[in-house]
Amino acid sequence: MEFQFWPLIERIFRAVPSGKGSKILEIGCGAGDIMQYLKNRGYNVIGLEKEERAIETARKRGVEVFQIEGTDIQAVPGIDRKKFNCIYMHRVMEDPVMSEYDAVQLSSSIARAVKKGKHIFVSTANGIIHTKGFYTNPNLEIVSDETFGFSSVGKILTVKRT
Numbered sequence: 001m002e003f004q005f006w007p008l009i010e011r012i013f014r015a016v017p018s019g020k021g022s023k024i025l026e027i028g029c030g031a032g033d034i035m036q037y038l039k040n041r042g043y044n045v046i047g048l049e050k051e052e053r054a055i056e057t058a059r060k061r062g063v064e065v066f067q068i069e070g071t072d073i074q075a076v077p078g079i080d081r082k083k084f085n086c087i088y089m090h091r092v093m094e095d096p097v098m099s100e101y102d103a104v105q106l107s108s109s110i111a112r113a114v115k116k117g118k119h120i121f122v123s124t125a126n127g128i129i130h131t132k133g134f135y136t137n138p139n140l141e142i143v144s145d146e147t148f149g150f151s152s153v154g155k156i157l158t159v160k161r162t
Contacts, residue, residue, distance in 0.1 A: 032058030
């Protein structure tokens with residue numbers, strides 16, 4: 001597991017006890033590295049990804065992944081009515097094609113998908129993050145905005161559903 005993931009994983013461990021009742025959603029799960037790690041430790045994790053090749057790889061690893069188009073989580077069959085104890089994403093908000101409008105739309109969709117009082121973790125590897133959507137959403141409260149890293153600065157934005 002790469003170093004850049006540890007600050008994010010530590011926060012998930014602190015926020016969500018493992019077990020079947022804990023539903024966690026990863027947005028932009030790629031090949032499922034973090035999901036597989038969490039699943040092996042007793043977490044119930046579901047992933048969303050755009051790229052078909054990454055989805056195939058993640059499914060071969062035994063993790064549950066759905067394809068997403070756009071920024072509406074609830075539009076994905078299999079996700080539409082679920083509520084999650086934790087939602088996390090790594091390197092999604094720093095994607096060059098993610099506009100401020102997309103960030104606002106995604107934060108609204110996330111606010112509807114996470115249980116009230118539960119956490120959202122937004123992690124980047126380079127410290128760049130589109131946070132406007134999270135700062136302007138009345139259903140989301142910024143809990144912390146931290147930086148981490150040695151050779152490069154990463155950032156984790158912790159958000160709570162109010």
